Amino acid sequence: MTIQRDAHGRADDEQPVAGHRAVGERRRLAALWSVVGVLAAGGVWVVSTPDHRNAGAAAPSGDKAVTAPAVAGQPAPPLTESQSFVAERYFPAQRAYEYDNYRAHRSASREGTDCKDVQGDKTRDVLADLACQGWIGVALTRGDQPVVSSVTVLRFLDAGAAAKALQTVREKAGDFEFTYPDGLLAPAANAQPMSATKIELVGHHITLTVSRYLDQRAGEAPDEVLRASNRAAAAVAGLPFMWM
Numbered sequence: 001m002t003i004q005r006d007a008h009g010r011a012d013d014e015q016p017v018a019g020h021r022a023v024g025e026r027r028r029l030a031a032l033w034s035v036v037g038v039l040a041a042g043g044v045w046v047v048s049t050p051d052h053r054n055a056g057a058a059a060p061s062g063d064k065a066v067t068a069p070a071v072a073g074q075p076a077p078p079l080t081e082s083q084s085f086v087a088e089r090y091f092p093a094q095r096a097y098e099y100d101n102y103r104a105h106r107s108a109s110r111e112g113t114d115c116k117d118v119q120g121d122k123t124r125d126v127l128a129d130l131a132c133q134g135w136i137g138v139a140l141t142r143g144d145q146p147v148v149s150s151v152t153v154l155r156f157l158d159a160g161a162a163a164k165a166l167q168t169v170r171e172k173a174g175d176f177e178f179t180y181p182d183g184l185l186a187p188a189a190n191a192q193p194m195s196a197t198k199i200e201l202v203g204h205h206i207t208l209t210v211s212r213y214l215d216q217r218a219g220e221a222p223d224e225v226l227r228a229s230n231r232a233a234a235a236v237a238g239l240p241f242m243w244m
Helices: 002-058 159-169 224-241
Strands: 096-099 104-113 132-142 146-156 196-202 205-213
Touching: 096 224, 104 224, 132 224, 146 159, 146 224, 159 196, 159 205, 196 224, 205 224
Parallel strands: none
Antiparallel strands: 096 104, 104 132, 132 146, 146 205, 196 205
């Protein structure tokens, strides 16, 4: 009986220990899996979040022009100054030209690389040996007055060459063609429309601005409307070349 009691007693004493161990083991396993789950979830967040952030920074929404080149392969080389010396770059057709009370729009444009082409007499060049590199001609028509201003821009090799040619342009201003608005014909050769003229040196460019009435009315001296229009148009003409 004593032996049975001892055996039974030992069995009763050892059962709770095994139960506690099992419960503890299950708790440790549960805690371990919880930690693994948290780490796994955290790991996914840590990895995925930088990926989304970097992707957003590298490819901004709606900016396809930046990320996708227009032409595959090597990028096109930049235009030279002579290649980009065109009316649309410096005097865009869609721009409104304003200066004080002056309001105008571009009503005609042309350009060329041979400065003889903008002169009335194509058989000779008044700018020969003066390093003229090209020209732009635009017509600026006022919206509130029947006045058109012809702007001729002459480009020279450098500022020194432009300064050297300035006096010749002033003396031969009448030898340069007037750029008329599209649809307006030039007057007869012997006509002398009332005109206001201004010639300025702007960097390595010379601007020649001549203002006239659209009906090409004659007159020996310009009136105040033409003079004011000419001053404003000349200011507008020089702005694109001010810092060149």
